[in-house]
Amino acid sequence: MNDEEVWLIEPSGPLRGDVVVRGSKNGVSKHMVAAMLGSGESILHNAPEVGEVGITAAMLEALGIHVEIRDSEVTVARGPEIRPRVPEAFTGLNRIPILMLGPLLHLAGEAFVPLVGGDPIGRRPVNFHVEALRSMGAEVEVGDNGISAKAKRLHGTRLELPYPSVGATETILMSAVLAEGKTVIKGAAMEPEVVELALFLQRMGARIELSPDRRIVIEGVETLRGASTWLAGDRIEAFSYLVAGLITGGSVRVHGCPQDRLVTAITTLARMGAQFEITDDWLTAVAPDGLRAAAVQTDTHPGFMTDWQTPLMVLFTQSQGMSVLHETVFENRLVYVPALQKLGCEIEVFDVCLGGPACRYHDTNAKHSAVVRGVSKLHGADVTLPDIRAGFSAVLAAAAAEGTSTLRGVHHIERGYHRPFEQFASLGLNIRREEPKKQ
Numbered sequence: 398m399n400d401e402e403v404w405l406i407e408p409s410g411p412l413r414g415d416v417v418v419r420g421s422k423n424g425v426s427k428h429m430v431a432a433m434l435g436s437g438e439s440i441l442h443n444a445p446e447v448g449e450v451g452i453t454a455a456m457l458e459a460l461g462i463h464v465e466i467r468d469s470e471v472t473v474a475r476g477p478e479i480r481p482r483v484p485e486a487f488t489g490l491n492r493i494p495i496l497m498l499g500p501l502l503h504l505a506g507e508a509f510v511p512l513v514g515g516d517p518i519g520r521r522p523v524n525f526h527v528e529a530l531r532s533m534g535a536e537v538e539v540g541d542n543g544i545s546a547k548a549k550r551l552h553g554t555r556l557e558l559p560y561p562s563v564g565a566t567e568t569i570l571m572s573a574v575l576a577e578g579k580t581v582i583k584g585a586a587m588e589p590e591v592v593e594l595a596l597f598l599q600r601m602g603a604r605i606e607l608s609p610d611r612r613i614v615i616e617g618v619e620t621l622r623g624a625s626t627w628l629a630g631d632r633i634e635a636f637s638y639l640v641a642g643l644i645t646g647g648s649v650r651v652h653g654c655p656q657d658r659l660v661t662a663i664t665t666l667a668r669m670g671a672q673f674e675i676t677d678d679w680l681t682a683v684a685p686d687g688l689r690a691a692a693v694q695t696d697t698h699p700g701f702m703t704d705w706q707t708p709l710m711v712l713f714t715q716s717q718g719m720s721v722l723h724e725t726v727f728e729n730r731l732v733y734v735p736a737l738q739k740l741g742c743e744i745e746v747f748d749v750c751l752g753g754p755a756c757r758y759h760d761t762n763a764k765h766s767a768v769v770r771g772v773s774k775l776h777g778a779d780v781t782l783p784d785i786r787a788g789f790s791a792v793l794a795a796a797a798a799e800g801t802s803t804l805r806g807v808h809h810i811e812r813g814y815h816r817p818f819e820q821f822a823s824l825g826l827n828i829r830r831e832e833p834k835k836q
Contacts, residue, residue, distance in 0.1 A: 401832070402807055402808070402830055402831070402832060403803055403804060403805050403807065403830075403831050403832075404792075404803075404804045404807050404818070404828055404829070404830060404831075405801060405802070405803055405804075405828070405829050405830075405831055406777075406792065406795040406796065406801065406802045406804065406826065406827065406828050407777075407800075407801045407802075407827040407828075408645075408795070408796055408797065408798055408799065408800075408827070409796075409825055409826055409827040410645065410646075410647075410825070411642075411645045411646045411647025411648075411825075412641050412642055412645045412647040412649060412796060412821075412824040412825055412826055413642065413647040413648055413649065413824060413825060414649060414650070414823055414824045414825065415649070415650045415651075415652060415679075415823075416638045416649055416650070416651050416652065416820055416823075416824070417652045417653045418630040418631045418634045418635050418638070418651060418652070418653040418654050418815065419443050419444065419445040419446075419469060419628070419630065419631065419653065419815050420441070420443045420444055420445055420627075420628025420629060420630065420631060421445070421590060421628065421629075421630075421631035421632070421633065421634070422445060422447050422449045422450075422631065422633075422785075422812075422813045422814075423563075423590050424590045424593055424594070424628050424629070424631070425441060425444045425445060425447075425449070425450055425453075425471065425628055426449050426450065426452075426453040426491070426493050427493075427496065427567055427590070427594050428441050428593075428594065428597055428626065428628065429441065429450075429453050429454070429457060429464070429471060429473055430453070430457075430493060430496050430497055430500060430571065431500075431571055431594060431597055431598055431601070432462075432473035432623065433457065433460075433462055433473070433475060433497070433500045433501075433504065434500050434503065434504075434571065434574065434575060434598075434601065434621045435473075435475065435601050435621045435622050435623035435624065436475065436620055436621065436622055436623065437474070437622050437623030438472060438473070438474040438623045439472070439473045439474070439601070439623040439624055439625065440470060440471070440472050440473075440623075440625040440626075441470070441471040441472075441473070441625075441626060441628060442469065442470055442625065442626065442627045442628065443469055443627050443628045443629075443630075443653075444466075444469050444470065444471045444628060445469075445631065445814075445815035446469075446815050446816055447811065447812060447813055447814065447815055448808065448811055448812035448813075449491060449493075449812055449813065450466060450471065451466075452487070452490050452491055452493070452812075453491070453493050454466060454471075455487070456483055456487055456493060456494065456497070457473065459480065459483065459484050459487075460479060460480050460481070460482075460483065460497070460501070461475075461476040461477075461478050461479045461480045462474070462475055462476060462479075463475075463476055473623075474623070475504075479501070479504045479505045480505075481501050481504075481505035481506075481507045481508050481509065482508070482509040483497060483509065483510045483511055483543075484511070485511045485542055485543065486511075487511055488511035488512050488542070488543070489511075489512060489513070491513070492513040492564060493513075494510035494511055494513055494543075495510060495513050495523055495526050495544070495564065495568065496564065496567055496568055496571060497510055498510055498526065498530060498535075498537075498544065498546050498568065498572075499530065499551070499568055499569075499571045499572025499573075500571055500572075501546075502530075502535055502546055502547075502548045502551060502572070503551065503572075503575045506547065506548065506549060507545075507546065507547045507548075508544075508545070508546045508547075509543055509544070509545045509546075510543055510544050511542060511543040512542065512543055512544075523539070523544065525558060525559075525560075525562050525564075525565035525568075526564065526565050526568045527539060527544065529556055529565060529568060529569050529572070530546060530548075530551075530568070530572060532554045532556055533548075533551040533552060533553070533554050533572055533573070533576055533580070534548055534550070534551055534552045534554075535547065535548040535551060536548065550576075550577055551572055551573075551575070551576040551577070551617075552576055552577045552578050553573060553576050553577060553578030553579040553580040553581075553615070553616075553617055554580055554581075555580075555581045555583070556569060556580065556581065556582050556583065557582075557583040557584050558582065558583070558584040558585060558586075559584070560584070560757075561584055561585060561586040561587070561611055561697045562586055563586040563588055563590070563591055565586075566582060566585045566586040566591050566613070567586075567591060567594055569582050569585075569613075569615075570582075570591075570594060570595060570598060570605070570613070570615065571598070573615035573617060574598050574601075574603040574604075574605070574615055574617065574618065574621065575617055575618065575619075575620075575621065576615075576617040577617055578616075578617055579614065579615065579616050579617070580614070580615045580617070581612065581613070581614050581615075582612065582613040582614075582615075583610075583611065583612055584611050585611045585612065585613045586611075586697060586698070587607075587611055587697075587698055587699075588697070588698040589629065589632065589657075589658050589698065592607065593628070593629060595607065595613070596626075597624060597626050598621070600624035600625075600626060601621040601622055601623065601624045602618055602620070602621045602622050603615065603618060603621060604616040604617075604618060629654070629655060629658065630652075630653035630654030630655065630658070631654065631815075632654055632658040632659055632662070632702070633702070633704040633705065633786075633813075634654070634814055634815065635651045635653075635654035635658070635659060635680075636659060636662045636702075636705050636708065637708045637789050637793075637814075638651050638820070638824075639651055639662075639666070639680070639681070639682050640666075640708040640709065640711070640712050640793060641708075641792075641793055641796065641821075641824065642681070642682065642683070642824075643666070643671055643682055643683075643684050643688065643712060644711060644712050644715050644793050644796065644797045645796050645797055646684075647824075647825075648681050648682065648683045649681065649824060650679050650680070650681040651679060651680055651681065652678060652679045654680075656675055656680060659680070660699065661699060661700060661701050661702070662701070662702070662705055663675075663680075665691065665693060665701060665709070666682060668691055669684075669688045669689055669690075669691050669712075669716055670684050670686060670687060670688045670689050670716075671683070671684050671688065672684065672685070687716075687717060688712065688715065688716035688717065688771075689716055689717050689718055690713065690716050690717060690718030690719055690720040690769075690771060691713070691716070691720050691721075692720065692721040692722075692723075692751075692752040692753075693706070693709060693720075693721070693722055693723070693752065694722075694723040694725060694752055694753035694756075695722075695723070695724050695725055695726050695730075696725055696726070697726065703724065703726035703727060703730060704786055706722055706724060706730070707730075707733060707786040707787060707789065707790040708786075708789065708790050708793055709722070710722060710734075710737065710742070710744065710767065710769060710790065711737065711742065711790050711793045711794045711797070712793075713769035713771055714737075714741075714742045714743065714744070714769055714770070714771050714772070714773040714775065714794070715771055715772055715773070715775075715797055716771040716772070717771055717772060718771060719768060719769070719770055719771075720768070720769045720771060721751050721752035721766070721767070721768055721769075722752065722766065722767045722769065723750055723751050723752040723753040723756070723765070723766050724765045724766070724767075725753070725756035725757070725758070725765070728758045728761065728763035728765050729763065729764075730765070731746050731764055731765065731767055732783055732784070732787070733782075733783055733784065733786065733787025733790060733791075734746055734767065736780045736781070736782060736783065736787055736791050737787075737790065737791065737794055739778040739779075739780050740775050740776065740777070740778045740780060740791065740794040740795060740798055740802065741773055741774055741775040741776045741778075741794075741798065742769070742773050742775065742794060743769065743770035743771075743773040744767050744768070744769050744770075745767065745768050746764040746765075746766065746767045747764060747766045747767070747768070748761070748762050748763060748764050748765070748766075749766060750765075750766060751766035751767075751768065752766065774799075775794055775795075775797050775798035775799065776798050776799050776800050777795065777798050777799065777800030777801045777802040777803075778798075778802055778803075779802070779803040779805070780795075780802065780803070780804055780805065781805045781806050782804060782805065782806035782807065782809050782810070783806070783809070784809055785809045785810060785812055785813035785814070786813070787809070788804070788806065788807060788809040788810035789810055789813075789814060789817065791804055792804065792810070792817070792821060792826075792828075796821075796826055818830065
């Protein structure tokens, strides 16, 4: 993977074919961190080939955790000595370091992790994580370079999250499983990836109860063992490829992602005019009569996923009428819109709540709603990609445009999607790599 590499895309008609999605970027990295807690070897099957896996593996190796990556299998085993400090060289690469605080406190009694990064989609503060660890008895200091923590033993507590944060819920899960006593999380995130992590921890010997009304109860145990699991297919990737077929007037058959992970997405596309065929092994969508506009609001699970709205926005530009998108999860998620506008997407963003009831950003200056005009006449352009999801959506727009597009910053796409270049090529897209010309 070369940060300076560019992709050249020439529209080549409807995209058709089959795509097999592997486990999610978000799922595999969290499972790798959880595997730190086991006394034996853990094996993750169906892991994607994404940059996130390599970054997380390097962090774990720096801590004294052995990681072996072989095709779609990731093996994690704790070494004899744990180094409690994630090197500052990992500052800003992703959001995984914050999740290592709890496990490191259990293994070493102290921890330091550098400041987290990730896509520039809005404030994702670490205060939920920090306050949870403090409530469990840890001494935590947030400095200019990172977060330091100490604890002889974490203890169970009752926590109520002010917002169902996925990352904070995962931090509490991985901190509570070896804590002394019982921990109760109210207002927990219940995304499929969170439940999948909880099930993996249960295989390792954790005692976890998923209760109604966003409530999770964890009874701490003395030790955890290694475990094996098969990672469920990435629902973001599955939706993105379904849209790739629809936006070009073709049809992509997606294998490997269970229907139950796409319930809301399927219904949203069906309301726009898509027709589905769904089996236990795959699903596909076509729109022989075209697509119509829609009003969609993102939300926490089981609502319409925030990561689905970037490909949906491009699909709106090829749907008849005026569509509305209301983002309620991240206030700066629409940072990718200028890249799509360069490709001819007719999108206007607003700082008011459109297409749904007032959300937590209604009294802010955050531009979190968009009105999209379809059908927009898309054209090729030279575009620099700001993040993972924006990158994939720019490929979709380029595939539906007239003329050649040059996409820069494609390393963002490869950080989060399994072999996207090869997948698009297999669907018939005229796509090629090019090294930048030296000045």
